[in-house]
Amino acid sequence: MPVSVVAVLTAKPGCGSRVIDAFREVSALVHAEPGCELYAAHLEHKGDTVIMIERWATQADLDAHATGAPLARLNELNADLLVRPYDVWFLDAVPLGDSTKGVLGPGAR
Amino acid sequence: MPVSVVAVLTAKPGCGSRVIDAFREVSALVHAEPGCELYAAHLEHKGDTVIMIERWATQADLDAHATGAPLARLNELNADLLVRPYDVWFLDAVPLGDSTKGVLGPGAR
Numbered sequence: 066m067p068v069s070v071v072a073v074l075t076a077k078p079g080c081g082s083r084v085i086d087a088f089r090e091v092s093a094l095v096h097a098e099p100g101c102e103l104y105a106a107h108l109e110h111k112g113d114t115v116i117m118i119e120r121w122a123t124q125a126d127l128d129a130h131a132t133g134a135p136l137a138r139l140n141e142l143n144a145d146l147l148v149r150p151y152d153v154w155f156l157d158a159v160p161l162g163d164s165t166k167g168v169l170g171p172g173a174r
Numbered sequence: 175m176p177v178s179v180v181a182v183l184t185a186k187p188g189c190g191s192r193v194i195d196a197f198r199e200v201s202a203l204v205h206a207e208p209g210c211e212l213y214a215a216h217l218e219h220k221g222d223t224v225i226m227i228e229r230w231a232t233q234a235d236l237d238a239h240a241t242g243a244p245l246a247r248l249n250e251l252n253a254d255l256l257v258r259p260y261d262v263w264f265l266d267a268v269p270l271g272d273s274t275k276g277v278l279g280p281g282a283r
């Protein structure tokens with residue numbers, strides 16, 4: 066069963082774009098990890114919060130990502146940029162309403 | 175330009191499923207609002223946090239949603255269920271890496 070993840074990275078003032086740069090370096094590597102279905106970066110309009118929206122095919126795939134080289138490199142790049150550790154939630158999607166709008170899909174093909 | 179939204183609803187212990195019930199009532203109404211591209215509910219594995227992942231076609235569409243009847247009804251349903259007000263972030267998607275995994279799309283068609 067897929068696992069959805071939301072991770073909130075609260076960057077120090079002015080550091081949001083540097084956190085995005087860290088994701089720029091590792092995103093293609095994470096996308097190539099087994100079971101990665103979504104790993105999509107978002108930057109706050111007014112402020113320095115970065116939010117990752119992720120989906121992994123299985124819990125085992127997510128566990129492997131958590132101990133893999135791309136995340137270790139990301140953590141290294143972000144080491145001095147954040148106000149506090151990542152806030153992370155592990156979630157089940159709950160499909161409601163219109164199936165084209167109530168569930169996340171992959172992006173452009 | 176589309177606006178992405180992440181809203182975290184921290185429910186009182188045992189109340190997460192009732193918050194999902196509130197979204198069950200209003201989701202189809204929100205999906206029918208102009209400019210709603212995604213409005214997808216997620217429930218925490220262990221706990222009572224509900225996270226909505228949303229995308230709106232324009233800021234004006236999001237502004238209209240914020241003052242519309244479905245959100246007012248949702249707030250009414252959730253009035254006694256939450257530990258604190260919604261935590262909400264307004265975000266730009268930042269496409270990185272693989273375009274099928276680095277950007278959110280719509281769900282099943």
